[in-house]
Amino acid sequence: MTHPDGTPVLNADGKQKIGHLERACPRLKERTHGSWYYAIELERDGTGRRKRAREGGFATQAEASAKAEEVWRASKAGVNVLSDETVSEFLARWLKKKKTELKRTTAHEYARDIELYLVPHLGALKMRDLRARHCQGLFDWIITDNERRVEHRAKVAELVEAADTASTAWRAAPTGNPEEKKERARRRAVWTAARDEYLTERKKLQRTTGPATMVSIKATLSSALGDALREELIGKNYAQLLALPKVTKPRALAWTPPRVARWKRTGEKPSPVMVWTLQQTAEFLDFIVDDRHFPAWHLVLFHGLRRGELAALSWDEVDLEEEVIHISEQLVSISYEVHEDDPKADSVRDIKLNRDSVMLLRAWREKQAGEREEWTAAGVPISAAANRVFTKEDGSVYHPQFFTDRWDRLGALSGLPPIRLHDGRHEAASMALAAGVAPKAVQAMLGHASLRMTSDTYQTVLPEMHAATASASLDLITAYRRAEQATKLGHASVEVTGGYQVQPARPEKAAEKRAMKRQRRRVA
Structure with a gap:
């Protein structure tokens, strides 16, 4: 602050006083001096107290006026315009x-x-x-x-x-x-x-x-x-x-021979999400049959378990008499730290086991008990935390990442084209749908909120399904033509091929042709 003669106004400590002169400023009439403020009276609050919005620093009166109008409209819309809370x-x-x-x-x-x-x-x-x-x-x-x-x-x-x-x-x-x-x-x-x-x-x-x-x-x-x-x-x-770029979910593709050949040549995957054909799946199962964790891979490929569900599965949730497992828990990894968590609402489910899964789990439980007896006899303390199904030899729980790493290792050793552990869910869905299982049942097995997600995201059309689809329409029209011609000709035999009819040769026409040939030979 300054006096009218330009000398500074001092505080008690001798420093120049700082403040807003507002209308008392002697240079107020200068166009380039100072800044514009607005001050508006807002609606009273519930106690009847007055509220006033005030802000300065605007270069022109028009800017201050526009801001005042914006604040007034926001206040009328119910916004607390007096709050100074930042986004952070x-x-x-x-x-x-x-x-x-x-x-x-x-x-x-x-x-x-x-x-x-x-x-x-x-x-x-x-x-x-x-x-x-x-x-x-x-x-x-x-x-x-x-x-x-x-x-x-x-x-x-x-x-x-x-x-x-x-x-x-x-x-x-x-x-x-x-x-x-x-x-x-x-x-x-x-x-x-x-x-x-x-x-x-x-x-x-x-x-x-x-x-x-x-x-x-x-x-x-x-x-x-x-x-x-x-x-x-x-x-x-x-x-x-907001307007954002469109998200296109990767389409699941099967490892057909041409795609396998390209992968061997370039090392590139046609899609982030790939599944094996039935032959490749059978080869993988044969290759890993002696792996210690074969029952776990069997559950992934035939019942679509996630790795977190696999790591958290407890024997208390396995009913081998009723041939059912109850999925009610999962282990999640956040910055590699493992936490117990509930699955999503639709992922809490019961899964009916196939006969091989039941047999494998029975054998696995016996093997696990034998391993623990050996470790106990050797004087090694056994961990029985949460009674998990898939554990280390000493009973300690696996990190969920272990299943991913082990799956990738086995896939590489098998020589088959790669698929991710999570793609095993795609494999389970594709095989079930190809086998004629109702889509709604597959949805329940995977724990999806909607049938559309099961069909659009997890259903891969395997080559075997392509072959059946390719011939289905042709077989339909062929059967129709055969029935139609049989009706017209009574008991006459009609050969129908490829949807087109092939009439049998008539006996009288054939006899005429043979007689004409003999006549031509006699004339010659």
């Missing part, structure tokens, strides 16, 4: 509350999305100022940054190729006379520089944020803004107005 503060408060009611894996996904995406891009905004354009800007940035990451990955690929070329040139250089040694040293220096540049850029590699992850981020934001709307911190759930 709200999300922290919201996540703390949601953790008490969410599944552990869902809470982990929410925390990841908030930490990596929402707070860095929206956290500094006040909730009352958040708009759809800010939320859309986050996803526009993700799409643009993805392009940068793809370009950077291509650059790293070029750098590793250049480093390999430089390494080959250096190692191929002769080491005879001093000039050759000098050239070899120069080539090594080139290789060292290329290698260092590659290693530096490799550390900066980042995976692209795919459409599925964007959908997850949007879901987290939408859930948070839904609660913010109920708290009257915002006027709309802006996440519901």
Whole structure:
């Protein structure tokens, strides 16, 4: 602050006093001096107290007026325009509350999305100022940054190729006379520089944020803004107005001979989700029949268990007399830390076992008991935690990742084209549907919320089903033509092939042809 003559106004400590002169400022009439404020009277609260919204720092009166109108409209829509809570503060408060009611894996996904995406891009905004354009800007940035990451990955690929070329040139250089040694040293220096540049850029590699992850981020934001709307911190759930890239679920494909040949030639999988043919499945089962965990793989391939369900399965939930297992628990891995959790609501289910599964589980229980007796006799303490079905020899529980790693190892040793452990669920669904099991029964076995998910996501048309489908329509029209011609000709024999009729030769016509041939020979 200053006096009218320009001298500073001092506090008691001798420092210049700082404050807002507002209309008392002597330079107020200067067009380029100061900034504009707005102040509006809001509706009184429930106690009848006055509420006033005030904000400054606008360069022009028009900007201040537009902001005042925006705040007034938001207030009339029920938004608490006096709240100074930022997006970051709200999300922290919201996540703390949601953790008490969410599944552990869902809470982990929410925390990841908030930490990596929402707070860095929206956290500094006040909730009352958040708009759809800010939320859309986050996803526009993700799409643009993805392009940068793809370009950077291509650059790293070029750098590793250049480093390999430089390494080959250096190692191929002769080491005879001093000039050759000098050239070899120069080539090594080139290789060292290329290698260092590659290693530096490799550390900066980042995976692209795919459409599925964007959908997850949007879901987290939408859930948070839904609660913010109920708290009257915002006027709309802006996440519901976002435009995102379309998510196309990968289609499950079967390992047909041409696809296997291409995989052997290039090492590429035609789709992230692949299943074996019936022949390949039989070969895999024959190959792993002596594996210690064969009963577990049998449950995956024929009953569609998830790895978390496999790791959590307890003998208390296995009824071999009724030939049923009850899926009521799963083990989940979050940052490699294992937690017990309930399955999704529709995944709590009873699965009827086939006869081989019952036999294998009976034999496995005896084998497990024998192993524990041997360890006990050797003086090794036995862990019987939760009475799990699939455990180590000493009774301790496996980490869910063990089943994934072991499956991948067995698949590689078998020489068969690769499928993931989770693809075993696709295999179970495909074989059941190919065998004529009702889709609704397959849905219940897999624990899906809807029949559409079972049909669209997990049903792979195996080559054996293709062959049956290809001939079905032809057989239908063939049978129709055969019946139609039999009706017209009475008991006459009609041969029908490929949907087209082939009339038998008439005896009288054949006799006429033979007589004409004899007559022509006599004339000649």
